[in-house]
Amino acid sequence: MTVGEKIKYFRTLHGFTQDQLIQATGLSISTLQKYESDERKPKPEQLLKISQALGISINVFMDFDIHTVSDLLSLIFKMNEQLDLNFNSQKDSNGNILPDTLTLSFGNPVINQKLSTYVAFLNKMADSEKEQYTQALQELENQLLDDSTDIQKTAPFKEASAPPSDSAFSDPSYQKIQNLLSDCTSQEMEWILKSVQLIKECMRNTPE
Structure with a gap:
């Protein structure tokens, strides 16, 4: 299935009309129609909005080619x-x-x-x-x-050592991010960065 076919399939599966989905995502009706007909390819940030509105993983719309x-x-x-x-x-x-x-x-x-x-x-x-x-x-x-059940295993508890005070990048989170990005292609890196930027903006704009 193409990306457009998947958008239409999961929209229908979750009982969304096109009007309901554009209200949930902020897309225009013409844009959504072009996505579903494959006349236009959605950008990562648009796919993220669609996946969040439908309650599915953005990975549903991704193709993973395994050649090596x-x-x-x-x-x-x-x-x-x-x-x-x-x-x-x-x-x-x-x-x-x-x-x-x-x-x-x-x-x-x-x-x-x-x-x-x-x-x-x-x-x-x-x-x-x-x-x-x-x-x-x-x-x-x-x-x-069509299942967003959390299956990630719980990491064993480890007593964290105090990070050096002179470096903000000594936080273990930065090492995890570095490990995650280490084997990404340039296209994957671009998609990830755009998605992270969108998530950060959404979090900062959400009232507490």
Whole structure:
């Protein structure tokens, strides 16, 4: 599905008319119509407004292309950092891991339930015609994506050491941001910066 098709799909799924969505986002009706017809590509800050209005993650509208080992491992490392991800494997007589036996699993029941539904569908539709399979798979994926349940694991408590008084950037938050941005492409960096700027402005303009 294109970005425009996804906007229209989730707008309809959540019971929004175009008029209701533009009221919630501040977009004009002509702009929204151009987005949904793919005549115009939304900027990151507009996608953020739409996703917030619909109560879904902005990642729903993003395409993640995985072409290299680095592409895949960066996602796995990030999942291991933020989710209850488990690595399991068998070992040989010397205690070395057998690569072909390596499996990944999640310790979160919400994720496991979603993946169980997904795998059951794949097994059921394995012999279906390609067009029917593709359409049904896209529908299921969108339904599974329509969930904003927080699944991030709780980081273990660590006693924080006092940061050096002469450097504001010694705060651990800056290190986390640096780690997050370290493997981003220039386009991803641009989108992230624009999104962060919008969030900061919204927070500062929101009355307490």
